[in-house]
Amino acid sequence: MTPDLMSQGAERLEKHKFKQVQTSASGDRDASFSRIHQPGVLDLTHGRILYLEDVNVSFDGFKAINNLSLDIGVGELRCIIGPNGAGKTTMMDIITGKTKPDSGQVFFGSTINLLHHNEPDIARMGIGRKFQKPTVFEQLTVFENLELALKTGKGVAASMLFKLNGTQKDRLSEVLHTIHLENDLLRQAGNLSHGQKQWLEIGMLLMQDPKLLLLDEPVAGMTDQETERTAELFLSLKGKHSLMVVEHDMAFIRQIADVVTVLCDGSVLAQGSFDAVQVDERVIEVYLGR
Amino acid sequence: MTNITLPQPVRLLSPLGWTVFIGLLLFVSLLAPALNLWLPVSHPLHMSDFAVSLVGKIMCFAICALAMDLIWGYTGILSLGHGLFFALGGYAMGMYLMRQIGTDGNYTSELPDFMVFLDWKTLPWHWYFSDSFVATLLLVVFAPGLLALVFGYFAFRSRIKGVYFSIITQAMTFAFMLLFFRNETGFGGNNGFTDFKRILGTPIATPNMRMLLFVLTGTCLLGCYLAARWLVQSKYGRVLQAIRDAESRVMFSGYSPLPYKLSIWVISAVMCGIAGALYVSQVGIINPSEMSPANSIEIAIWAAVGGRATLIGPIVGAFMVNGAKSWLTMVAPEYWLYVLGALFIAVTLYMPQGVVGLLGSLKQRLQAGKGESS
Numbered sequence: 226m227t228p229d230l231m232s233q234g235a236e237r238l239e240k241h242k243f244k245q246v247q248t249s250a251s252g253d254r255d256a257s258f259s260r261i262h263q264p265g266v267l268d269l270t271h272g273r274i275l276y277l278e279d280v281n282v283s284f285d286g287f288k289a290i291n292n293l294s295l296d297i298g299v300g301e302l303r304c305i306i307g308p309n310g311a312g313k314t315t316m317m318d319i320i321t322g323k324t325k326p327d328s329g330q331v332f333f334g335s336t337i338n339l340l341h342h343n344e345p346d347i348a349r350m351g352i353g354r355k356f357q358k359p360t361v362f363e364q365l366t367v368f369e370n371l372e373l374a375l376k377t378g379k380g381v382a383a384s385m386l387f388k389l390n391g392t393q394k395d396r397l398s399e400v401l402h403t404i405h406l407e408n409d410l411l412r413q414a415g416n417l418s419h420g421q422k423q424w425l426e427i428g429m430l431l432m433q434d435p436k437l438l439l440l441d442e443p444v445a446g447m448t449d450q451e452t453e454r455t456a457e458l459f460l461s462l463k464g465k466h467s468l469m470v471v472e473h474d475m476a477f478i479r480q481i482a483d484v485v486t487v488l489c490d491g492s493v494l495a496q497g498s499f500d501a502v503q504v505d506e507r508v509i510e511v512y513l514g515r
Numbered sequence: 516m517t518n519i520t521l522p523q524p525v526r527l528l529s530p531l532g533w534t535v536f537i538g539l540l541l542f543v544s545l546l547a548p549a550l551n552l553w554l555p556v557s558h559p560l561h562m563s564d565f566a567v568s569l570v571g572k573i574m575c576f577a578i579c580a581l582a583m584d585l586i587w588g589y590t591g592i593l594s595l596g597h598g599l600f601f602a603l604g605g606y607a608m609g610m611y612l613m614r615q616i617g618t619d620g621n622y623t624s625e626l627p628d629f630m631v632f633l634d635w636k637t638l639p640w641h642w643y644f645s646d647s648f649v650a651t652l653l654l655v656v657f658a659p660g661l662l663a664l665v666f667g668y669f670a671f672r673s674r675i676k677g678v679y680f681s682i683i684t685q686a687m688t689f690a691f692m693l694l695f696f697r698n699e700t701g702f703g704g705n706n707g708f709t710d711f712k713r714i715l716g717t718p719i720a721t722p723n724m725r726m727l728l729f730v731l732t733g734t735c736l737l738g739c740y741l742a743a744r745w746l747v748q749s750k751y752g753r754v755l756q757a758i759r760d761a762e763s764r765v766m767f768s769g770y771s772p773l774p775y776k777l778s779i780w781v782i783s784a785v786m787c788g789i790a791g792a793l794y795v796s797q798v799g800i801i802n803p804s805e806m807s808p809a810n811s812i813e814i815a816i817w818a819a820v821g822g823r824a825t826l827i828g829p830i831v832g833a834f835m836v837n838g839a840k841s842w843l844t845m846v847a848p849e850y851w852l853y854v855l856g857a858l859f860i861a862v863t864l865y866m867p868q869g870v871v872g873l874l875g876s877l878k879q880r881l882q883a884g885k886g887e888s889s
Contacts, residue, residue: 348769429768
């Protein structure tokens with residue numbers, strides 16, 4: 226190293242320091258003012274992964290969603306309950322881009338307006354959805370189902386030339402293990418039991434590595450043992466992912482819930498811990514009737 | 516974490532598959548010409564000119580059936596308009612062959628006969644490049660390809676599915692048939708193109724040229740099969756099947772179905788176009804009746820009879836149905852359409868997997884039987 230190079234290096238270091246001082250100075254404003262807004266990148270600095278505000282949807286005059294406002298924290302496991310027709314599935318349709326609301330705002334993180342995106346975009350940005358009725362690719366094997374869901378290039382050319390690499394193989398094995406289907410990976414998905422299909426679909430969500438999981442009745446049709454294992458799985462996902470679980474199985478909800486939101490007639494009726502919600506008069510009223 | 520052995524990627528063809536494939540390639544490209552051209556007519560193994568033209572024709576149909584399998588069998592989109600793409604490829608080739616007639620036509624004019632008959636003085640604009648063979652080859656690919664691209668884009672973007680899509684494709688081919696029937700369109704009206712003399716300057720109706728076209732068609736069919744096989748075995752092919760089985764899941768897995776449907780639709784149309792070009796060079800005639808709705812439906816029947824989503828099935832189906840057709844139209848021509856209809860109903864009701872699927876399940880049953888007895 227020559228003295229010449231050393232002095233050049235020192236000069237550059239000096240410049241760099243100066244630049245850094247410049248960029249970090251926020252001029253006494255709130256730090257968020259100087260944050261760079263990158264389109265399409267999830268911004269979680271406010272600790273909220275999903276905001277719904279004053280959302281309205283009506284189908285032929287029937288108000289399925291009525292001034293619904295709801296927000297979900299980063300890493301939170303939120304349970305949604307409510308009587309039939311309360312708008313739970315419609316809410317998921319709105320979040321995933323399947324249904325466009327008549328009015329209101331839906332934000333993913335602080336910056337991504339979900340109303341401007343379609344279903345595949347929203348899925349790629351990190352919202353995974355499990356349907357009420359298990360929906361897997363029946364003619365393909367368990368392995369192929371998971372491989373398709375893998376987070377990777379989803380374009381035509383990328384798919385034509387796709388080959389699993391080592392990391393992806395590890396991820397696949399990990400998920401297969403998590404969903405207890407490692408012995409069935411060559412079975413056709415259509416031949417799995419109902420509970421196994423539910424698991425496979427959850428596995429497909431995990432392969433996408435989503436930030437937010439929307440799970441519509443994930444334990445419907447599962448045996449008690451399978452339900453137990455699902456509860457364990459969800460609790461282990463909490464923290465790493467944000468989850469929104471819609472379920473009718475109260476025992477299951479009790480097992481996993483921190484915060485329960487009760488939907489009724491398209492808006493939030495009550496929200497709080499499971500025990501608090503359970504004794505809420507209005508909740509008892511809509512569930513039992515007068 | 517336990518170690519799980521993940522399945523290896525599937526090979527394009529198994530060793531047995533490759534053997535059969537190369538065997539067929541050799542048969543088509545070497546043995547068939549030898550049997551037809553070199554063996555004397557009296558020899559028992561001689562391949563007659565009739566057989567050459569029949570098999571050559573059926574191989575063109577088999578390419579169409581293969582194309583239909585990609586879009587219907589694998590992607591679940593039933594097209595009843597594939598005959599149009601076939602005819603467009605055929606018309607592109609036909610234009611070139613018409614120009615190759617030169618001044619040998621009935622009217623000894625530079626213009627094709629039907630234009631002289633209509634008292635046209637110059638070539639219409641869409642005939643400008645028809646004397647170039649290269650431009651013709653491009654047209655064979657791009658005419659059906661572009662039409663499919665535009666039509667498919669609007670249809671798939673509007674999420675038109677199922678029977679509605681089938682009906683629209685059927686209407687499309689019918690509309691084009693009416694268009695091509697008109698003399699003003701400049702494609703010879705209801706007579707179409709015929710009476711070809713030369714291709715690339717050499718006479719087209721010689722045994723050697725017929726054999727050359729046969730070999731070309733055969734290799735093209737095998738090539739298309741290999742390409743289709745590659746497509747279907749890649750992840751792309753699995754996304755197509757996923758679209759067929761649960762399109763909403765595909766969308767929520769982050770795939771946009773439009774480019775997938777559109778690409779396979781265009782690939783399928785182009786394959787049909789190529790088949791049409793080969794067909795017209797061999798049979799020596801193309802007219803708007805090739806665009807009639809019944810022709811497109813027949814393509815679907817070949818695929819259904821052979822077995823959807825098997826690739827090999829539709830090829831087998833094309834050979835079986837067309838073989839039966841050429842025999843029956845000689846023996847009892849008036850019954851053919853009834854037989855075809857009955858065949859379609861029987862296949863849909865009793866063997867939804869087609870002939871190949873039936874053989875597959877028989878084989879499985881046999882193996883299961885063996886397993887029990889041993």
